Amino acid sequence: SQELEQSPQSLIVQEGKNLTINCTSSKTLYGLYWYKQKYGEGLIFLMMLQKGGEEKSHEKITAKLDEKKQQSSLHITASQPSHAGIYLCGAIVIIQGAQKLVFGQGTRLTINP
Amino acid sequence: GAVVSQHPSRVICKSGTSVKIECRSLDFQATTMFWYRQFPKKSLMLMATSNEGSKATYEQGVEKDKFLINHASLTLSTLTVTSAHPEDSSFYICSARDRVVLGTDTQYFGPGTRLTVL
Numbered sequence: 024s025q026e027l028e029q030s031p032q033s034l035i036v037q038e039g040k041n042l043t044i045n046c047t048s049s050k051t052l053y054g055l056y057w058y059k060q061k062y063g064e065g066l067i068f069l070m071m072l073q074k075g076g077e078e079k080s081h082e083k084i085t086a087k088l089d090e091k092k093q094q095s096s097l098h099i100t101a102s103q104p105s106h107a108g109i110y111l112c113g114a115i116v117i118i119q120g121a122q123k124l125v126f127g128q129g130t131r132l133t134i135n136p
Numbered sequence: 137g138a139v140v141s142q143h144p145s146r147v148i149c150k151s152g153t154s155v156k157i158e159c160r161s162l163d164f165q166a167t168t169m170f171w172y173r174q175f176p177k178k179s180l181m182l183m184a185t186s187n188e189g190s191k192a193t194y195e196q197g198v199e200k201d202k203f204l205i206n207h208a209s210l211t212l213s214t215l216t217v218t219s220a221h222p223e224d225s226s227f228y229i230c231s232a233r234d235r236v237v238l239g240t241d242t243q244y245f246g247p248g249t250r251l252t253v254l
Contacts, residue, residue, distance in 0.1 A: 066229065
């Protein structure tokens with residue numbers, strides 16, 4: 024079965040510092056998604072990566088997918104309190120012919136002022 | 137961007153009663169919707185895939201008779217937790233897949249429903 028491992032599980036950084044969250048798959052990824060969740064709320068779509076070596080940026084958040092399509096990283100530059108939350112990577116898997124989105128365990132990000 | 141709503145956002149019910157949660161795609165048609173469950177400080181667990189006009193597909197370990205799913209239209213799916221028990225207390229999140237734009241296949245999530253069973 025497809026497994027997604029995120030690291031670290033939790034992260035505390037000083038406001039203004041850079042940080043990186045990693046997502047590793049046991050199998051080749053057909054599509055890798057990054058979502059952000061605030062506790063007790065729904066998920067906010069950040070980015071989707073499909074091609075090996077692909078990189079996308081939105082404001083101060085950059086996500087990359089490696090050439091082998093088994094690892095993705097999410098990098099935040101000059102972190103702000105608004106970046107705090109839970110970051111989840113997700114991947115499309117095919118189970119019994121159906122496409123399903125499964126998630127890593129999440130990374131809880133805290134930004135200290 | 138695509139918007140998915142859920143109702144109610146929060147519900148408290150007595151043990152033994154049934155609770156219905158609605159998931160709506162507001163500005164797009166979703167032939168497929170998904171229901172997830174999230175335990176405190178845990179990731180999302182896929183419960184079932186809801187297809188418009190057909191029966192839902194449940195993940196292993198999820199009771200079909202316990203969690204009834206109906207996808208009556210392209211914009212609405214409902215999850216009914218029947219004869220709820222305290223162990224059913226959880227955060228339930230739905231998502232809808234927007235297939236209008238080829239190649240994106242992005243799932244958009246609702247804000248979630250927190251169910252507490254007393």
